Amino acid sequence: MSGLQRIAWTPALPVGTRLRHLVALALTSGRPVALWRLPGAAHARLCLSLKVDAAYAGLPPALEPTAPAGFAFFPFHDSDHNPPFFFPADLFFDLAQPDEIQVSAAAAARLPELRQRFANLPATPDLPWHVSPQPAPEPATRATYEALVTAGVAAIEAGTVRKVVSSRAVRQPLPAGFDVLAAFDDLQTRYPNAFVSLVSAPGAGTWLGATPEVLAEIDEDRVFRTMALAGTQPLLPGLIPATAKWAQKDIEEHALVARYIVNCFKQLRLREYDERGPRTIVAGQMLHLRTDFAVHLTQVPFPTLGTDMLRLLHPTPAVGGVPRQPALDFLRTHEGYDRAYYAGFLGPVNLPASGVTQLFVNLRCLQLRPQEAILYAGTGLTIDSDPAREWQETELKLRTVGAILQ
Numbered sequence: 001m002s003g004l005q006r007i008a009w010t011p012a013l014p015v016g017t018r019l020r021h022l023v024a025l026a027l028t029s030g031r032p033v034a035l036w037r038l039p040g041a042a043h044a045r046l047c048l049s050l051k052v053d054a055a056y057a058g059l060p061p062a063l064e065p066t067a068p069a070g071f072a073f074f075p076f077h078d079s080d081h082n083p084p085f086f087f088p089a090d091l092f093f094d095l096a097q098p099d100e101i102q103v104s105a106a107a108a109a110r111l112p113e114l115r116q117r118f119a120n121l122p123a124t125p126d127l128p129w130h131v132s133p134q135p136a137p138e139p140a141t142r143a144t145y146e147a148l149v150t151a152g153v154a155a156i157e158a159g160t161v162r163k164v165v166s167s168r169a170v171r172q173p174l175p176a177g178f179d180v181l182a183a184f185d186d187l188q189t190r191y192p193n194a195f196v197s198l199v200s201a202p203g204a205g206t207w208l209g210a211t212p213e214v215l216a217e218i219d220e221d222r223v224f225r226t227m228a229l230a231g232t233q234p235l236l237p238g239l240i241p242a243t244a245k246w247a248q249k250d251i252e253e254h255a256l257v258a259r260y261i262v263n264c265f266k267q268l269r270l271r272e273y274d275e276r277g278p279r280t281i282v283a284g285q286m287l288h289l290r291t292d293f294a295v296h297l298t299q300v301p302f303p304t305l306g307t308d309m310l311r312l313l314h315p316t317p318a319v320g321g322v323p324r325q326p327a328l329d330f331l332r333t334h335e336g337y338d339r340a341y342y343a344g345f346l347g348p349v350n351l352p353a354s355g356v357t358q359l360f361v362n363l364r365c366l367q368l369r370p371q372e373a374i375l376y377a378g379t380g381l382t383i384d385s386d387p388a389r390e391w392q393e394t395e396l397k398l399r400t401v402g403a404i405l406q
Ligand SMILES: C=C(O[C@H]1C=CC=C(C(=O)O)[C@@H]1O)C(=O)O
Pocket: 165, 167, 213, 229, 230, 231, 232, 288, 317, 318, 319, 363, 364, 376, 377, 378, 379, 380, 397
């Protein structure tokens, strides 16, 4: 239940400064911040939570309209190092309606104090972004990454797995004067069709990204959606997406994800789903193959379908592999670094209205540290994978979020 109350709010500050000051209010008191812009939307939204402890979650969130409203931030593997979060929505600010805030009953009770703290902030407040307590990963050299791909292909040849998605991290110094909120704006401008996010939380650090991949979505019309997104080629000048040709490797890599989703529906004994695709889509400087799935929740007797599917889907073979457990075991043994929140999922649940949820796979993302950014990218391996090409594909994917560090 969103359960939020609208409050008129007109501080004598430009809209961007209102946002910056709300973020400062949370960060200077050690609280989490989630800021996001939905694909195709013109304005970003912000969710703040009053209680830091309330943000730790166990299972993936429930998506029913009666479930709590907030922002989910889940790691690839949940562990003590990378706790799953659900930030309850105590304060919600939609930049499309900058003259109001929406508050929970808990925040409404503390409104005079919050207003006072807001008014006392300096004109240019400090933004003490959270820093992950985990050590920064050691970046893989080209030789190490290609050896990982070779090991992945060997595991496929041996029949241990059919597909596995290997990945790597890269460390890059932050440019002088790097401003995190300006970088978020830059991502919004560059990638109007991506889900652009900035999450900062104690224990998780600060993450920025622009992902093309929906994990689980429920819209105002009670339609559940998910997608298979896999298969990549560079968007070369003159290439028309609709007539792009795809290699057998990409077709197989994609089909394994689509089949996995169909199997999740089958496990729930749901037959009434709509499947469209695969189609070629543009994401940054790349093309991907995408198949869309939809279920009209009003037409099927599955009131908890969104929650059940979310729990079955993550991690999909677009970031893990098939069969799921052997692929995850392979990654744990061979990948050689901690993915943390890369390839996890994130997004608003029952926000801004109950019944509306948009969760995305955390791809094309980076983690911010005081002096540097850690960027992440992966590639789906099949029996036909070539190590040099897979390295090139990670280079290409790193450019999406890397663009803001130039
Ligand atoms: C794992 C990533 O992308 C996934 C999503 C789309 C295409 C993919 C691929 O072709 O390998 C990956 O499955 C990433 O961006 O780090």
